[in-house]
Amino acid sequence: MADAMLETRGLSRRFGGLAAVQDVSLAVARGKVHAIVGPNGAGKTTLINLLSGDLRPSDGKVSYQGSDITGWPAHRVAQAGIGRSYQKTNVFREFTALENCALAAEARLPRLHLFRAAATFRETAARAERALALCSLETRRETRAASLSYGEQRQLELAMMLATEPQLLLLDEPLAGMGPEESARVVDLLKRLAADHTMVMIEHDMDAVFAIADTITVMVNGSVLASGAPQAIRANREVQRAYLGEDAA
Amino acid sequence: MPHLSRAALTALVLATGFLALFPLWGDTFYIRFVTKIMVYALFAMSLDLLVGYAGLVSLGHAAFFGIAVYAVAGLVNKAGVTSAFVLLPAALGASAMAAAAIGWLSIRTSGVYFIMITLALAQMLFYFFNDQKYWGGTDGMNIDQRPTLALGDLTLLNFGSRLQLYYLALACLAGAFVLLAVLLRSPFGHALVGIRANEGRMRALGYDVQRVKLIAFVIAGTLAGLAGFLEAARSTFATPALLGWHESGHVLVLVILGGMGTLYGPVLGAFVVLLLEDYFATLTDRWLLIMGVFVIAVVMFLPDGLAGLFRRVASLARGRGRSAGDG
Amino acid sequence: MSLSYFLIQTLNGVQYGFLLFLVASGLTLVFGIMGVINLAHGAFYMVGAYLAWWFARATGSFVLAVLLALPITVLLGLLIERFGIRHLYARDHLHQVLFTYGLILILNEVQRVVFGNDVHGVAIPPLLAGSLPLTEAQSYPIYRLFISVACVAVAGALYLVIQRTRLGMVIRAGSTHREMVAALGFDIGRLFMVVFGLGVALAAFAGMIAAPVNTVYPGMGDQILIISFVVVVIGGIGSIKGAFVGAMLVGIADTYGRVLLPTGAGVVVYAVMALVLLWRPQGLFGRMA
Incomplete structure (x- = not known):
């Protein structure tokens, strides 16, 4: 094709x-x-x-x-x-929803920064927020992933994938x-x-x-x-x- | 992800202030002893980056400590170099290179495999120094001179002064603390903690997990090398036992007792364990027996270390029964 | 190097390999089945050797000494399993490492308190004391051959257990799945006890039969533990076959290393290990995690 x-x-x-x-x-x-x-x-x-x-x-x-x-x-x-999501929920249970997405967004920084605080990367933080909002989780941003409902965890799974801004999704x-x-x-x-x-x-x-x-x-x-x-x-x-x-x- | 509470920050400032002022009333013996403790605290803190944050249980960390001591010993005794401008980079470089080589071989594995491989590769370095007459063999060797730090005729630091050495150790310890705190807040630090929690998920997000681990391994090894440089300046003695696996086990005890996954835990662990050892040694020649019992008791009854105990007490005090979890 | 000298070194290497296999197979078995990393494994080797030395001196019979010392060492191991290690199965490897590290400190000190700091020789049983002539000038001690034979016998027994019994089925599956263990009619607690006891017995027996050749000395357990780690890493964790191949490789490499590179002998086996790891990070017969 x-x-x-x-x-x-x-x-x-x-x-x-x-x-x-x-x-x-x-x-x-x-x-x-x-x-x-x-x-x-x-x-x-x-x-x-x-x-x-x-x-x-x-x-x-x-x-x-x-x-x-x-x-x-x-x-x-x-x-x-290429982003992927898992059949069995695979999120970082001890991190908050926002931290989960931030970790995902930080994966796309062009290089691995050692000395600059992660919080100072504005674009990355914004990307994490956007992904959360897209998956209707913005009100749960400070909640630990383990405390989210099952459905919310599934949405977080998708949000993490989206925070890496992939073009192709494997779901x-x-x-x-x-x-x-x-x-x-x-x-x-x-x-x-x-x-x-x-x-x-x-x-x-x-x-x-x-x-x-x-x-x-x-x-x-x-x-x-x-x-x-x-x-x-x-x-x-x-x-x-x-x-x-x-x-x- | 880790945040420092106001109470912890206060305690930290108080502890640093205490250490800074301690020589005002501490006697010679204790100034020397606390210098040694701070060297081991730095050593333990470097291991905690691996064990507590990256989830890499290394049982060969003493190799990077010891090789720095031998780098100093070799340059001083064999080449007559005493300037710290040469000795310090050489010591750090030797540790960093050893860590890069051992790390490269071992981080491709995980779990028990990683434990065994780091132990075995560190032991290889141990035998290298243990078997060679050139390096003093099993008996080790005295380092003929202390390092010097001078610009022309101006002496910047006198390594022979126990007070200056004390403050040098304190400065290094505080510097390492700040450096690690900075690292842990960076995307690199987040990646480390993420890898410990779920390696496969991190890969799927696009993290080059092996590379992150190797960087952590080299940083930890280099900081252990800094501790080794201080140890060489402090004790002026190089012995293969410094690289041996008992030393690696010992520093692991400091990290666990204090509380891994916190920066102050290893420092606390170093103070408690070294002071206890000193006390046990006054009771009996068989003090290692007591240490063995002590280590087992810690594993059985205090698995999260003193830091975990503090957290539990603090959360009880705040009227929350539930523990904050380990993430 | 003459041919007979070469032959003697090879025999020594193989004999050392067999001995290492006994120790390393115990280590790998305990890890493979129980998921426990036991740093005190070498300490049981030492305890076995010291008890054998002591009983041999007291009774005058090495055979009797082995028969007495083996059950005592295993009993000690079982007590440690029951009151200590059993509580650590579910815990992180880190805690197992520390616990068994603490055990080493204790057992090493107890050894020094009870038996002192001296090196002791153990008399070879008179029946095995002779030598076999190889050439006019050189001969080979019978006892060293006996060690190999004894190790082969134990390895054979181990093989039969693994291939022919239900316990062996569990071991072969390398599995600690409760359902499977239960389906085969085992109580998981009992199974772990048996496996741990078996591991201790293998280490202790190796220490005993090696004692007449290697003497008994403080710290002997540490040395054998680390070399066993190398064997297990080379062979692949949990694999008995890997332990055998790794042990032979290390035994022969170490023996030749001592002959050919006297000043760097200690490093040779580690270099072999590093090479194997470059090629196969999971060891020769290891399963990828």
Whole structure:
């Protein structure tokens, strides 16, 4: 694809004899939301980990904005503008919400400052505040992350990612474990983010997926079963049998 | 992230004032002894940057302390250099280089692995000095002359004066305290604390975790080297035991007893432990036995050290039962 | 260097390697199963050696001395586990380091108080006292061969336990998951006690059988502890196979180092360790964390 922001070719990852991800080739178009769905154990999170640099692929290539990033360590991938969120909430529990976001924003300083107080970096602080506000957490800024509600912690997870100002978002089940009200709020946020971000999103909530996604890839047993526009996926017999049908039943 | 309360600040100012005025009434023995304690406090504070803030439990920190002592010993005895303008940079440089090499090998691992590797690599330096007759072997060697600090004929500092040495140690300790306080407020300091809390998340945010750790390791090693330089000037004696793992264990005890993750904890730990050791030694030749029991008691009953005890007392006094947590 | 001299040094290196394996396997086992780093491991080596020396002198029989000293040392280890280390399982490694460091201070001082500061030799049992002639001029002491044989026997027994028993299954899995341990019918507290006792027994036994060759002396535990750390770091933490390979590497490197580089001998094994780490930071058979 000409305007692919992120592209994988033949991406595979084996753990011992088990292939968690097998020969996955994807093209994520710039500015689009690309959802990855599939049953548990389909290799979706492993795929995200391969894209984010948390895991090294056994085989295949990943390219981002035209350059080969295969095997890059996670911090380099993040510095290149790819942010990720985790399925299991992964925030700094002892820090306040604002401190969490500040830590994230400071990651994007052009070099590591040793002697200048962090608080004097105005732009960084503003970025942290913006991320908090974007995720509707501005009233909870001084609250320790451990004391936030589950839904708020999930929002903080997203806010931290946004504070690093990434262009491409890797979202691992952003709605996991949320109640309907919180869910609606986050779907709304994701829609707003979709306006100026490219996203790869794993999600089980099919209503949300069909509401947000431009492209859907269905994974089963580590491989891509089908990939295409939401209507095409909805109509795909094979997908209905292998996945959607089961889920609906 | 750490903030200094008003009470802590007051206590700090009072303690510094006390130390600054102590020589007015302290006798010779105690001026010397407190100088030694301050050297060890500085040494312990440097280790706390690793253990208390970065979460890197090094069991080889004495290597950087000892190598600075040997750098001074070597230059004075073998090359006849006594100017502190040369000795101090040489001592710090030797420690920094050793820390960079050992750090580079060890920070790629973590947890127990890190503990064992720092111990083993430090022990390698120990054997280097222990086995070579050139460096005095197991017996070590006297440093023939104290450092000098002069501009032309003007003596800036007389290392032979116990009073001047006392204030030099105090100035270094206070300087290191300020330096670390500055570091910990910087993005680098935040990164360290973040890494201790959750290394993987820090990577995902874009932090080069290995690099941050290595920088911390080298800074800590260099500060230990500063303590080593003072130790050389104070004791004028270099022995392999200074690099040995008992010394590394000992300084870890100072950090833990005082309270890791605070800058004043290691200083407190140094004062309490060295004074206790001195007292135990007057009771029996077997004072290490008492120290062993003491160390075990601290681990069992005071795992957060004296600083943790103070925090608990303070929060009780404020009528809040809940502890402030360890983050 | 003549061929027979080369042969003797190699035999010495292998024998030292076997001995190191006994000590290091105990260390790595305790860490692999219990997640505890035990700095006092070397102290048990020392306690075993001193008790064996003392009983040998009192009873006149080295074999009897080993039979008496081994259970006493293990009992001491179990008491320490029960009243101390057990409370530290859930704690940070830092606290385990400090606790066992305190133990070393205590055990070293107790040793000095009870047995004094002298170096003591232990008589080789008469049955094993001879030498095997290698050439007309050189021979090799039987007792050194015996050490290797004894170590192989213990290693073999350890292998059988690990491969053939349910305890071994837990050890192989390198797992402390409560569910799995419970599913195999073990009480986790009991399992830890057994493993810790086994670790102590391995260290103490090594100290005992080495005593006739190495003598007993203050500080002997520290020296063996650190060299065991090197072995475990080379082999990979928690891996028995790694402990074996690491021990052989260190035993041989150290022995040749002493012969070829007398003034830098102490540094050789650490240089080997540094090289291995450059290549594989997690050790030869270690799992990446």
